[in-house]
Amino acid sequence: MPGIRRSTLANGLRLLVAPVAGASRVAVAVHYRVGFRVEPPGMEGFAHLFEHLMFLGSESLPDGAFFHHVRDTAGLASGRTHQDYTEFYQVVPRSALDQALFAEADRMRAPSFTDKALDEQLAGVAAEIREMVVERPYGGMPWPYLAGLLYTSFANAHDGYGDPDRLRQATVEDCAEFFDRYYTPGNAVLTVAGDVDPDDVAERVERHFGDIRAREAAAQPDLSEPGFFMDQTASFTEPGVPATAITIGQWLPDPAADLPGYLAHVVLARMMARQVTPDGLPAVSTSCGFFGPLDARAPDALLLTTLVPPATPAVQMVGAIRTQWGMWAKGDISGEVSAAVSELVSEHHRDHDDLETRCRALGRLETLFDRAELLDELPRLLSEVTPAQVARAAARLHGAACAVMTIEPGRRRTRPKPAPTQRAEDRGPARGARLPTAATSPRAMPPREEQPRPVLGEHAESTFGNGLRAVAVRAGGAPVVEFRLRLPAGPAGWRRPDRLELLAQALGRRARLGVHERGAGGELTVGTDGQWLDLAGYATTDRLDDWLAVLSEVLRPAPTAGQAAPGRSLPHGGPPARIADDALRGHLLGPAPAEPGGRDETHRSVVVPGGASLVAVGDVEPAGLLSRLEDALGWWEGRPEPVPALAEGGGVLLVPREDLSNVLVTFNAPEPPGGPQDVAGYLATAVLGRYHRNRSIRDAPGTTGLGASGYEAFLGRDVLLDFPRAFIQLKRPKEQVPDLFTEVLDRLPELTATAPDPEELERAREYCVMEMLWGLDSPAKIADLVRIGLSLGQGPDLLTRLYDRLGQVTAEEVVAAATATYGRMPLPATVVGDVEAHWLTDEIEREVTEIEGA
8 A cells, every 4th residue: 555644733633644546435534542441430431422422413513414415425424432542434435525524623623512412312322232232142242341350440441331321410511521631633633545635635634624723632541450360250141042152351462562472462363263173162253352453552352252052161161272372382383373374464455455444444553553554564564473472472371360251041131230430520620621612603514526437447357158257357455356256046045045044054164164274365255145145255366276276165066965965944034124035036936846955956056157247356467367267167067047937916925023023014026127227227216215315215294205104115126036126115013014005005106207306316316426436445345346236237337337327317217217117016015024913914905905906
């Protein structure tokens, strides 16, 4: 990557500019040196609550207007609170860079805090805590509860989520005090990453941030710890979990003082995670740091988590881990170290070739260690870690005390009780804080600029002799190639989604073992959504042949292919939308003429090159890459099973699921033929229900949109079986479902036939243009975008074709596309939820019969 430009404004704000050539979007991040370790006793969780409040309003962007430019440009904006920093970040089109900077500057200059906003965010934070810590299986493991065993000082040990009842004591004055103490320009790092000119960015930043008043930030807390010399343990129970979970934590070296020693522990943690069948050990997941490597100042911890059979003593697991540390401290581990380093380096290159991830990482490292450049030095530094350094790290951990937290099956849920602290009276010298205001009246949001036309980059396409369609794209700067192989599930997979899921699981296990055994230095995963079987992953350019050999092994039938494997079934679960689509596919295909023999038969029917597509994206010459791919996969043969004639007619498919609080209803229709209609259909879908200003979710008096009845509708387009599909999805309480059929199907003709006015059309057009740009943020996203285009029967140039054509689509074309696509929904509607009650079934059938009769 090119170098990072660093500068500092007069008010102390540090600016990093990271050029990324060819990026169509720009990432903006602001890191404040304030995390939950600054919270005083009695205000646990306040830093996290404050992060939420910062999105709600500022002097020039009140009442949630911060998100307007983000939503209008299909961008994203979010924030995170960690131990030592809070980050806010946006990713928007390059044309909206000024708007992103304006929004961040406005809330750094003059945020607004109100009692109403505080109450709303307290409810939202309480819901988040409930979801993350209470309702999630093994919630609170390892963070935040393990910290109380590892550390003794309040700053390090307390729960960064806090207790909602205590947080309700927070006041607007507390918010002003917290902002005044920590949200100062001199306590922040602003990072901009994208295809930008550093001098131009510096000028814009000076214009937006230069007049923000300089203030001295409060001192950082003392994080020193006395350490502990005996194991610290805690055990809790939880009903409904199948196994005992154990997390072991041990202190890491301080990366600011001993970076080589810290990185040796990172390598050691990866070595433990790579163990497939170590003696006496189940699979172990590892993490350096509660939130990842180099994410906090010292102290931080190396964490190992595993599931073991119930009633397995934690001391047995601790002993097994220590035994492994001891073996590595004394043995020849050069091979293990080399393989672990290879994985870590390839992951680092791959992850930080993404625009958002790179921007956030640069800002984080500058905030914590004053060394943003460390991001690009890490591959070299990891490669320099020696087996001797890793052995010393293992010896250190072998002899060190650890913290052990266990959650085992039990009749009731138990967790540590918060300490009975009172709100701290002395939080340091009073600063006379008040709500900040600017000296001028509210400022106007700057307009968007002209957006450069997106360019996919150099690419090549070929159809191999075995029927596999392949596309290679040159993109990115990392020595990594992204791969996406997509296979239609075909009648065998569509009729039996349980066997398709089993096949994906079996191939996924083979892929993991193959990558591990060959030391391919990449990743290969296998999954299915019911429509496709997807193989996705990446390889380093120097180990490409090894990775392709693993892919070939995964694609070949298993050695037992000559035998009919038993047809084991999986429970019919998953998201309601997946359940609905599985039911619809099975209904349209009708009963199979002969049941497939099992997973092996499903493999032979589904894993064939005919009809499949392969996408490869990386900094490699495309034509040469295609040639290598054809050489590696030329042996692969087979044609897809033909799709039989589909069942005709509408009606309703009811899929009972008593565990769902709401009922999911999906209306379905085959899309009309393609051509120019494709682009008009894309725009029509946006107008009707794809972006936040669309018709279907408007809820104003007199509107004819579906949202007039108080619910939201999501409209989409995809592929079902072997044809493009349009659909409308809605969630409603079951009592409202019968009326929903009347409301939707009666209104669709009017909704689709109403021409968009010029402003509505332009907003939808602009949103669609901007939405596509996400697919150019990284090689991984480019691979995903091209895969989508190939799935729809399009070429790799789908992005630029849509971009160019969207500006030419007229209101009349949108109406024609909307009417043809959504004006009538002739395929069966699916209803997933608590629909077994006879009254509900009868009501739905009556409503549908009346509509069809009319």
